[in-house]
Amino acid sequence: MREMEADVIVVGGGAAGLAAAIAAAEQGAEVLVFEKANTTGGCANMAMGLLGVETKLQKDRLIDCTRESAFQKFMDYTHWRSDARLVKGYIDKSASTIAWLQDMGVKFALPSKYFPGSEATWHIVQPKTGAPGLRAAATMIKAMTDRAEELGVKICLDSPIQRILKEDGEVIGVVAKDGEGEISAYGSAVIIATGGFGDSPEFINKYTDYEWGKDLFSYRIPGLTGDGISMAWDAGAASDRMDMELVFFAPNTGGYAPVELPFRQPNLFVNLDGERFYDEAVVENPVFSVNAIARQRDRVAFSIIDDAILHQYEKNGLDLINVVTSNISMDDFKQEMQELIKNGNDVLFIADSIEELAAKTGIDKEGLEKTIADYNECCKFRDTMFNKNPKYLKPINGPKYYALKFAPSAYGSLGGIRINYKTEVLDKDNHVIPGLYAAGTDANSICNPDYVFVLPGNTLGFAVNSGRMAGENAIQFIKEHFSE
Template sequence: MREFETDVVVIGGGASGLAAAITAAEKGAQVMILEKANSTGGCANMAMGLLGVETKLQKERLIGLTREEAFEKFMDYTHWRSDAKLVKKYIDKSADTIEWLQEMGVEFALPSKYFPGSEATWHIVKPKTGNPGLRAAATMIKAMTERADELGVKILLETPVKNLIKEDGEVIGITANDKDGELEVYAGAVIISTGGFGDSPEFIKKYTPYEWGKDIFSYRIPGLTGDGIQMAWDAGAAKDYMSMELVFFAPNTGGYAPIELPFRQPNVFVNLDGKRFYNEEVVENPVFSVNAISRQKNRVAFSIIDDKLIEKYEENGLDLINVVTSSMDMSYFNHEKEEAIKNGSDVLFIADSIEELAEKTGIDKEGLKTTLKNYNEACKTGDKDFGKNHKYMLPIDGSKLYALKFAPSAYGSLGGIKINDMTEVLTDEFKVISGLYAAGTDANSVCNPDYVFILPGNTLGFAVNSGRMAGNNAVEYIKTNLVEE
């Protein structure tokens, strides 16, 4: 058994773990990161950007959202189910965090909205090459890893942590394994930041209303199996609200695939009974839409268009775009459509009649016929069912019909470890487990019950900011213990 000593040990080298380690090292602490993967970053390597409020980038562009307004919007959206003090600290710190990253050499594109009804809080990382897009934040992770190295943070890759070491109710270290066997690291404080349980179908089935591969088709970043959450629970931590960072995609297409472009529009959405179930204008908000879809039979829905709408989008562009799809046009869709026709598809269905479309999709034929008949009439008189804006009421009466299947998906998990506004881990009795902190996805129960999409950048934003908070608080805890001793 090999033994090591350090001031702070961080479990997980993703965005929150790196932020915690860098912050603690900047305050003079000796820090070790133990990461089970063979590289740093975790799910942050898939991300685009993080939340910032009252940043210089926003002020330069006359984006006037204040911290107070953002806090109010956040708490209203969550119906005050979130820890208000934790949310306030996170939002108040976010602008400083953007500058902190910029000092490391991280560059950001324009602060962006996710969709028209949201706020421009999403500070998307600008890659060294190419345009901002999916995986842009990998550039940020590289800069953070280099900063950690510069500060002397010892990063042990391919070293999964197995357990926390407790003594007299205080967490004093961890046990882990690497290629050479078992090791122990004793520390003044331990920070858990292992990225959640998005790669654990067992956790998803047990702790959320979904079953992976059956009614949710979320991203699975290898290794995010709830290890840190479980070891915190084993050490006495309370379970906090757990959910998925829900969105909706065509199953097994990778998310925001070009095949979705003309279907992720405010046209006709139906369930398996062939009935509309919401105002399709809401399609721009992924959380609201997935909530509606999740209430339907088998948690699936179908967006239906025709060849006339496809021609319209080809000539005039799409009705709705977001920052992820803004770089795509209908040529991307047409390419994927041809591939689907050639190779077959279990999400895209093309037919010459309503009856044929119903047969291919499994939608109730009579229900679909009635819905499309009523919808086409409403295109003349107005949508009395859901009050959809008349400019989006375009009849489905072309010679060829198209349907795309949508189902719940998620970028990852949310929550699991109960913390306070100091990022200290709490028991069921709200007592602090001395020496133990948690940050990032493992402790992100502030997006409760839904991801707060009106303030985009919340997952990565909470990860980096809570990591910084945990790193700072862990060092202060160690200093206090030294004075007391």
């Protein structure tokens, strides 16, 4: 078996792992990164941007979200279930992290809200070509990879980790494997940053309340199979809250598909019983909406419109847009709708009567007829059920009726490895496992019980910031424990 040595060993070459490697290398450490894929970045290559609070970009635009107000909003949102010191450290560090990335050559298009009720904390990466959108953060990953290599970080691709090595209770390295066989890599600190378990139906089914492919239709970024979490557990780490970064999409359409555009609006939403179940104006917050949908039978819901509403959206524009959907037009919708009609599908339903719509969707006919009749009466006066904003009350009279099926989805997983505010991994007695750190999605249990969409950019933001924290704290640990 071959051997390698370094001061710090990073398991995973995504956003958190690269941030950890750069932070450690900037302090003169020798760093090894083992990445099982053939490229760096992981799920960050699919992302758009990361959280920043009190950045220069915000101040230049008179965005007055402070670290204190962001921290309070975060903790209020989670009802103080989250580790307050970890959350505070992450938020307080976020502005310097944006500047740190800018120094690497990363450009940001703008600090943005996700939806009107959120804060403009989402620092969306400006790609070298094209408008900001999905996968924009791949440009950031390229800059981070270049910076890591410039600092002398050795990145070993196609080299999955097999296990963590311990001696006398302390972590001393890892065993990796590449095309030539196994490698024993020894170091004074190990940082786990493998991106979670979003590509593992087995993990999802076992550790969350969902069954993938049945009542959850989440993104599956290849390779995110919980490897780092399992290795940490095998090394004595305690498990922490595990969940999915829940949103809602039309099943099996890829998420934020053009066909969703006129349906991801404050239209009439019903469940399989044909009944309303929430104030549809809440649709702008994906987490609140998916929470409501997940309570319904079979965890599905239907957004219903008619010709008049569809034509109104085409003529006057949508009621609600966000940064993700702003680049999608109604022309895109019409093209995808025609393709779905031509090829057949199980999410978009078009009918000439309410009875036909009920038959096609599986919605209870009597329930749907009563709900639409009651809803049309509300549109004349006010919503007596949920007090929905009158500007969103649009009667449904046909002659054609349209319904799109929605179900829980997720961008990826959240949590698994218990850490403290220094990103040190803890055992089941909440004692530190010396030399072992975790960052990014593997350890992201701060969004508890829900993803904090009111401060957008949390997943990538926590990944990069916790990675920096882990790299810096690992160096501090080495200085305190191994200096002569």
